[in-house]
Amino acid sequence: MEATVVKTGTEGKTWGGGNEPLKASYGKMMMWFFIVSDALTFSGFLASYGFSRFKFVDAWPIPDEVFTHFPFLHGVDAPMFYVAFMTFILIFSSVTMVLAVDAGHKMKQNKVILYLFLTIIGGLIFLGSQAWEWATFIKGDYGAIETKGGQIIQFLDKDGERVAIRDFAAKASGERIEQTKENGIWFKNEAEYYPSVSFEQVKAGFLANDNILVRIQHKDEHGHHIILNREESIAKVVNDGAMVVEGANLRHNEYGHPLFADFFFFITGFHGFHVATGVLINCIIFFNVILGTYERRGHYEMVEKVGLYWHFVDLVWVFVFTFFYLV
Amino acid sequence: MAHEQAHKLEIFRGALKFKSNVSKIWGVFIILSIVTIVEVALGIIRPAFLVDHHFLALRLLNWIFIILTLFKAYYITWDFMHMRDETSGLRRAVIWTTVFLIIYLVTLILIEGDYIFEVYKNGYIKFDF
Numbered sequence A: 001m002e003a004t005v006v007k008t009g010t011e012g013k014t015w016g017g018g019n020e021p022l023k024a025s026y027g028k029m030m031m032w033f034f035i036v037s038d039a040l041t042f043s044g045f046l047a048s049y050g051f052s053r054f055k056f057v058d059a060w061p062i063p064d065e066v067f068t069h070f071p072f073l074h075g076v077d078a079p080m081f082y083v084a085f086m087t088f089i090l091i092f093s094s095v096t097m098v099l100a101v102d103a104g105h106k107m108k109q110n111k112v113i114l115y116l117f118l119t120i121i122g123g124l125i126f127l128g129s130q131a132w133e134w135a136t137f138i139k140g141d142y143g144a145i146e147t148k149g150g151q152i153i154q155f156l157d158k159d160g161e162r163v164a165i166r167d168f169a170a171k172a173s174g175e176r177i178e179q180t181k182e183n184g185i186w187f188k189n190e191a192e193y194y195p196s197v198s199f200e201q202v203k204a205g206f207l208a209n210d211n212i213l214v215r216i217q218h219k220d221e222h223g224h225h226i227i228l229n230r231e232e233s234i235a236k237v238v239n240d241g242a243m244v245v246e247g248a249n250l251r252h253n254e255y256g257h258p259l260f261a262d263f264f265f266f267i268t269g270f271h272g273f274h275v276a277t278g279v280l281i282n283c284i285i286f287f288n289v290i291l292g293t294y295e296r297r298g299h300y301e302m303v304e305k306v307g308l309y310w311h312f313v314d315l316v317w318v319f320v321f322t323f324f325y326l327v
Numbered sequence B: 001m002a003h004e005q006a007h008k009l010e011i012f013r014g015a016l017k018f019k020s021n022v023s024k025i026w027g028v029f030i031i032l033s034i035v036t037i038v039e040v041a042l043g044i045i046r047p048a049f050l051v052d053h054h055f056l057a058l059r060l061l062n063w064i065f066i067i068l069t070l071f072k073a074y075y076i077t078w079d080f081m082h083m084r085d086e087t088s089g090l091r092r093a094v095i096w097t098t099v100f101l102i103i104y105l106v107t108l109i110l111i112e113g114d115y116i117f118e119v120y121k122n123g124y125i126k127f128d129f
Helices: A026-055 A081-105 A109-139 A199-208 A230-240 A258-291 A293-297 A301-326 B021-045 B048-052 B060-080 B088-122
Strands: A144-147 A152-156 A213-219 A225-227 A241-245
Touching: A026 A258, A026 A301, A026 B088, A081 A109, A081 A301, A081 B021, A081 B060, A109 A258, A109 A293, A109 A301, A144 A230, A152 A230, A199 A230, A199 A241, A213 A230, A230 A241, A258 A293, A258 A301, A293 A301, A301 B021, A301 B060, B021 B060, B048 B060
Parallel strands: none
Antiparallel strands: A144 A152, A144 A241, A152 A213, A213 A225
């Protein structure tokens, strides 16, 4: 074990080695190195989100109108509550983590076990919430029409309430038949993405119903999307409409600009990946604590190091929360 | 390493003192919760005055959100990540570096994004970027 010479014979001299001017161990320093570089990665992502947003600043989706769902409350308009709940879960799991670190400093093994366990549970609840958030976002809400130029137009009734396209779309005139190779015609595979109603159905239903207006992506000076009157609405749908969009994926997004969905998936996904690895590392440390590894080692610095990582994940979420949901 | 580390137990520049590290943790949790509740409330209400008035091309409301976020980030770093108890050398190496690089990056990129928005809007020199 003592194969390497640790002492140089010049102890006490400034340049003799063995000094720790920052009074932090090697492992903790490296964790801070990693956190700084990871923070810069995340700021790169968030800055590019800001870039795209500034580029389309007068036509960007309003988050309050996108994230309005809460589990088990169907049809209730609850903007932000769910993300606020997720934020609390993450802050609270940070608190239990820092309590675990504190218990580690006092060498209280059982308390470390309890608090680490609570931290892991909090992380898992957060991951589950994010999966639900993604599923809701992908599934979509009211549906929209995408124009030939790639703009999204959404539908409202006369009171300014959103209406779902499947509620006013005309009944399909014929059955949808999938072509097969046997028919001997020019064969092209089914498109991987097609919505529940066709554009023609939506157009017919829209023209038949005088109460429906169209809202475009561009915003007025108060930050609300511009609502067209009936004549302009008809002109917009008939002249520019191209396809139906339901929900969001990497190419189409019923809530507005496709880049919004792209960044949403990429940034919250990358953050979720950090949470997932954080839970994994916490689990490893958790079992080490149970086995008494750190009790034998004489200190719980490992808990402190994973704690730093866990708090960093929380810190990133604070920024993601602001720039994706609030601003 | 088994000894209890010395924790600084004052926050708000000494205006608020805690008896133990554990009570400081709970105190910081309460502060962070209050700030989050304020943010969510402002996000739902969106007061017209704060939405319609701008400062440096951003709505006042967005400035409030950003300042509250930095406030939260400060307490997470200082108290949860124990930055308050580290040496000033470590603190500055981490914080000054990161803050400088992020401000630099964000400033340049947002100015560029705004420029492209103007180009799209006013419709000329489309070939020039």
